Amino acid sequence: MNKCTCNLNPYLNHYSYHIFFTNLANELKIGIILSLRKKEKNVTEIVKDLKVEQSKISHALISLKKCNIVNVKQKGKKRIYFLNKDTIVPILELIDKHAFTHCKNKCCVKENNKEKSK
Amino acid sequence: MNKCTCNLNPYLNHYSYHIFFTNLANELKIGIILSLRKKEKNVTEIVKDLKVEQSKISHALISLKKCNIVNVKQKGKKRIYFLNKDTIVPILELIDKHAFTHCKNKCCVKENNKEKSK
DNA sequence: AACATATATGAAATAGGTTTCATATGAATA
DNA sequence: TATTCATATGAAACCTATTTCATATATGTT
Incomplete structure (x- = not known):
């Protein structure tokens, strides 16, 4: 798909919006976002907070990270995710x-x- | 799903975000939004602008309208859609x-x- | 090194939104 | 009111992201 000619940003096209919003069009990911809005957490803490299976959370986090909606820092064997x-x-x-x-x-x-x- | 306890708005829950962003997580709908950002249009004009089949546009518009992302006014037999x-x-x-x-x-x-x- | 904890990964199955296409409805005009 | 233009609607097919579940990897600990 071609660059979108209607916006400010040469790095962004229709598909970029699509990718970005796909992350937001998901109750689980919104749940993660709202959870991280309160306080940064590692994966296990998110799992406990949302009561959702771990690999589901991991898949969601990786997807959110791809768009820089969240970021991560390592702390021991834990990975702390925090909201951008x-x-x-x-x-x-x-x-x-x-x-x-x-x-x-x-x-x-x-x-x-x-x-x-x- | 229960009301979300993490936001400002008692009328909004996780699912509300989902519905809203589902509309944005779609290249066609983003296309319509960007087209209407420039200028309000009736359905036929959108069809011409985006070169997309009419019923596809109509389905998308109805979905966008449900969330008040667009609104509509009647003008003769045309329906003018405009962006909120x-x-x-x-x-x-x-x-x-x-x-x-x-x-x-x-x-x-x-x-x-x-x-x-x- | 063996083990436990913490997290990521892959792939098939699933689910839910989008597309398609035929058709219905609505508004204006001759 | 018959006809045309304009748009909406329904349902099945389709597509693609999410879920599931088994397993791999990574880090720290004993």
């Missing part, structure tokens, strides 16, 4: 604000998008 | 900036995420 807050936190705040303004009628919540809530 | 710029444009700018800072090494582009580029 510069981008994500403002984005989440924009969504929060958007939902507050537009989605009080539940337009963006599970029930309206698919009837089979459960 | 308050949320999307700042988000795209944040991504642009993010990519500029972090993705010069192509971390977020097609080739690195999947080897089979084409």
Whole structure:
């Protein structure tokens, strides 16, 4: 796919957005992001916090890391993941604000998008 | 899924983010957004601009509309779609900036995420 | 070196969003 | 009101990211 001609950044194309947002369009990854927003954690701590199987967390983290949404530092045998807050936190705040303004009628919540809530 | 306890907005949960970002994690929808960023358009104009089949555009628009990412006004037999710029444009700018800072090494582009580029 | 803890990796199966294509609906006009 | 233009809708097929599960690797400890 060609470079996108409509944005500020020559390094970014439609597909770049796709990759980036694919990471955010995922409840588990959002869970990880929100968990790391509070405090950096190693994998085991994330597993405990979210009560999700370890390899699932690892797969998700690797994907998040690829886009620099999270970063990692080694500490002994533990790997501490931490959020790159510069981008994500403002984005989440924009969504929060958007939902507050537009989605009080539940337009963006599970029930309206698919009837089979459960 | 329960309300998310980590954000500002009682109307928003993990799934809300998911719904919202699913709309952005799609090249066609990003294409529509970028097209509408320049100028509001009816469906036929979007079809011409993006050279994509009409029902595909309609499906995408309905999905975008559900999250108030776009809105619509009727004008004769045409339906003019326009971008809710308050949320999307700042988000795209944040991504642009993010990519500029972090993705010069192509971390977020097609080739690195999947080897089979084409 | 053997072991335990911590995390990453691979691949097949799965799930859920997107595409396709046929068709229905809505608005305007002759 | 018959016709045309404009757009929406439904459902099956398709595609691709996620999940699952077995296993590999890496680091520290005894």
